[in-house]
Amino acid sequence: MAEVRFDAASRIYPGTEVPAVNELNLDIADGELLVLVGPSGSGKSTALRMLAGLEFIDKGSVFINDKDVTLAPPQDRDIAMVFQNYALYPQMSVAANMGFALKQQGIPKDERRKRVEEAARILDLEPYLDRKPKNLSGGQRQRVAMGRAIVRSPQVFLMDEPLSNLDAKLRVQTRTELADLQARLGVTTVYVTHDQVEAMTMGHRVAVLDHGVLQQVARPRDLYSKPENRFVAGFIGSPAMNLVDVDATNGIAIAGGTVPFDDSVNVANQSGTVSVGVRPEHLSLVTDGTPDSIAGEVTVVEELGSEAFVHVRTKHQGDDLTLVVRDEGETSTQRGDQVSVAFTGPTHLFGADGERVGD
Amino acid sequence: MAAVTSNSTREEQVKALQKKEARRRRLPLLPALLFTIVVTQVPFLMSLYYSFTKWTVTPPSPREWIGIENYTDAFTNMFFRQAAMTSVIMTLTSVVLSVILGTGVALLLDRKFFGQGFVRTLIITPFLVMPVVAGLVWKNQMFSAAFGVLNWVLNQVGVESIEFASKFPRWSIVGVLVWQWTPFMMLIILAGLQGQSSSVIEAAKVDGASPRATFFQITLPHLRPYIELGVLLGSIYLIQVFDHIVVMTGGGPGSTNVPLFVNQRSIGGGWRFGSASAFSIVVVVATIILATFGLRVLSGLLEGEEAA
Numbered sequence: 001m002a003e004v005r006f007d008a009a010s011r012i013y014p015g016t017e018v019p020a021v022n023e024l025n026l027d028i029a030d031g032e033l034l035v036l037v038g039p040s041g042s043g044k045s046t047a048l049r050m051l052a053g054l055e056f057i058d059k060g061s062v063f064i065n066d067k068d069v070t071l072a073p074p075q076d077r078d079i080a081m082v083f084q085n086y087a088l089y090p091q092m093s094v095a096a097n098m099g100f101a102l103k104q105q106g107i108p109k110d111e112r113r114k115r116v117e118e119a120a121r122i123l124d125l126e127p128y129l130d131r132k133p134k135n136l137s138g139g140q141r142q143r144v145a146m147g148r149a150i151v152r153s154p155q156v157f158l159m160d161e162p163l164s165n166l167d168a169k170l171r172v173q174t175r176t177e178l179a180d181l182q183a184r185l186g187v188t189t190v191y192v193t194h195d196q197v198e199a200m201t202m203g204h205r206v207a208v209l210d211h212g213v214l215q216q217v218a219r220p221r222d223l224y225s226k227p228e229n230r231f232v233a234g235f236i237g238s239p240a241m242n243l244v245d246v247d248a249t250n251g252i253a254i255a256g257g258t259v260p261f262d263d264s265v266n267v268a269n270q271s272g273t274v275s276v277g278v279r280p281e282h283l284s285l286v287t288d289g290t291p292d293s294i295a296g297e298v299t300v301v302e303e304l305g306s307e308a309f310v311h312v313r314t315k316h317q318g319d320d321l322t323l324v325v326r327d328e329g330e331t332s333t334q335r336g337d338q339v340s341v342a343f344t345g346p347t348h349l350f351g352a353d354g355e356r357v358g359d
Numbered sequence: 360m361a362a363v364t365s366n367s368t369r370e371e372q373v374k375a376l377q378k379k380e381a382r383r384r385r386l387p388l389l390p391a392l393l394f395t396i397v398v399t400q401v402p403f404l405m406s407l408y409y410s411f412t413k414w415t416v417t418p419p420s421p422r423e424w425i426g427i428e429n430y431t432d433a434f435t436n437m438f439f440r441q442a443a444m445t446s447v448i449m450t451l452t453s454v455v456l457s458v459i460l461g462t463g464v465a466l467l468l469d470r471k472f473f474g475q476g477f478v479r480t481l482i483i484t485p486f487l488v489m490p491v492v493a494g495l496v497w498k499n500q501m502f503s504a505a506f507g508v509l510n511w512v513l514n515q516v517g518v519e520s521i522e523f524a525s526k527f528p529r530w531s532i533v534g535v536l537v538w539q540w541t542p543f544m545m546l547i548i549l550a551g552l553q554g555q556s557s558s559v560i561e562a563a564k565v566d567g568a569s570p571r572a573t574f575f576q577i578t579l580p581h582l583r584p585y586i587e588l589g590v591l592l593g594s595i596y597l598i599q600v601f602d603h604i605v606v607m608t609g610g611g612p613g614s615t616n617v618p619l620f621v622n623q624r625s626i627g628g629g630w631r632f633g634s635a636s637a638f639s640i641v642v643v644v645a646t647i648i649l650a651t652f653g654l655r656v657l658s659g660l661l662e663g664e665e666a667a
Contacts, residue, residue: 052561052565053564053565054561054564054565073564074561074564074565074567075564075565075566075567075568079565080565080566081561081562081565083558083561083562084558085556085558087556087558087559087561087562088559088562089559089562089563089576089577090559090581091577091580091581091583092580100563100566100568100576101566101567101568104566104567104568104569104572105567148562148566152566158565
């Protein structure tokens with residue numbers, strides 16, 4: 001059980017100017033499952049590897065349980081890592097894979113066997129203990145990688161996109177199992193993924209990174225409802241939030257429809273180009289002539305069964321603008337329909353610097 | 360309609376097409392196959408025939424069928440047994456030493472450093488040198504008591520010159536063979552090392568394995584099929600070594616292996632083609648056994664790669 005703290009930790013790869021991870025500050029509580037999420041090149045894997053001791057930390061420090069491990073080699077950090085490609089030892093049986101770390105610690109064979117079997121029981125791997133990794137399915141290999149981690153009862157679990165090599169259905173299933181397992185074991189876990197759905201569904205808190213810079217750390221629902229900047233707003237949510245650049249000189253309107261904001265936003269204070277964000281479910285198709293509605297033409301209807309996403313093309317500041325609007329499932333809306341769109345829920349405003357305005 | 364044909368006709372048509380396809384595949388192979396048969400299989404069969412005859416050229420005498428007498432001779436001939444022993448010892452020591460050294464060099468070259476490609480190319484060069492040239496260079500420039508580099512170095516530290524090639528004929532040859540074959544082993548093992556996923560090594564690090572444990576418990580088992588392949592190919596080639604010996608020692612004490620021995624008994628001066636043929640047939644059979652065993656290893660390696 002452990003807390004993890006990144007204190008202004010940076011990693012600058014040799015031969016590059018821009019840090020891969022730039023002064024990362026992050027506090028991870030005991031037993032927490034923290035997800036690092038970001039697009040490729042955001043530094044999320046680098047941050048994890050810094051914690052693992054597989055990357056040098058050029059500036060700042062990393063603490064595990066208040067112990068400075070900045071310069072400690074991986075084996076002195078008491079962490080276990082699950083790799084994206086699982087990194088199983090191909091010549092060893094499942095049991096030997098899982099017991100490898102214990103063997104390195106010089107734990108006697110009987111004790112090793114007992115702990116491996118215990119982990120195998122938790123992960124339903126008992127029938128496969130004598131098999132080689134190449135004779136296992138993808139899902140089973142993933143579980144062996146998990147097993148190798150939990151056998152050690154480490155201070156911290158590190159997971160580097162552990163589900164990305166599974167097919168879509170298995171991924172969703174394993175996601176739940178993993179979150180459940182983590183909660184049962186109560187081990188502090190840092191989980192890296194590029195999949196924001198995975199981040200939202202699994203994380204107790206989610207840290208969003210972009211270009212090596214931490215954008216926001218928050219509970220999933222806060223990340224969704226109160227993104228602190230334009231990047232987070234666009235990255236979290238599927239389909240993505242509608243983000244529209246607006247000239248704020250004369251009030252804030254999209255394609256003729258004035259955007260409503262809550263009281264904390266002072267529209268009159270804004271100037272220059274700002275961004276308006278509104279999620280598809282906070283827009284609705286309404287009857288023509290509704291005040292402050294936006295007129296447009298339907299270009300695509302994405303029918304998902306329980307809901308539908310309607311792409312509406314309109315003109316905004318002289319350019320084509322497509323808004324995504326959530327509609328009910330089995331909608332009668334079709335491509336080519338002329339429709340009106342109205343704001344029906346919270347909206348977000350990001351200033352010229354990309355930072356959130358108001359609460 | 361023309362397109363509608365009965366089932367049997369369709370089967371015949373498919374068969375005819377398959378036959379045509381098979382012929383088209385074999386035809387381009389034919390010249391190479393014929394050439395191989397003419398230059399290897401025909402002489403082999405002739406040797407096989409000679410091995411059952413008594414046939415000496417000096418003094419000229421008619422060939423005479425004597426059955427397996429040459430073979431019983433081969434197994435009782437002390438010189439042949441000695442030559443066979445020399446072959447085994449030279450092959451084994453050369454292969455084992457070059458595999459160990461090759462693994463070491465491969466491990467060093469697997470790390471990233473400036474000029475890596477250049478160093479790798481330099482290290483491969485001994486393998487590209489012709490055997491005769493290698494033998495001459497080592498005999499005259501390296502081992503020679505008068506001009507040799509090795510002896511010059513020994514002299515510098517106050518050691519008397521040693522005529523390596525005549526004093527230690529067998530080990531001088533093994534030394535040159537190791538020099539030539541280490542790069543080959545290094546190449547194969549380097550390929551194996553580069554085929555190892557870096558995350559496996561990282562996983563071992565995180566699991567707390569020391570570099571030593573990582574090498575012996577993870578890297579070496581991973582390299583096993585590559586080492587087996589190197590041992591197989593090296594053995595097949597080194598058991599036939601001839602050029603180095605002729606050039607360096609001419610078969611001096613303890614350095615006459617089977618190929619040299621066969622040569623001595625036949626066109627090299629013995630002119631006893633019957634018994635020399637029998638010796639060479641014994642070697643061929645031994646080599647086939649070795650190669651069959653080795654090929655199984657090789658196919659195992661390929662299967663393993665597919666499954667991984």
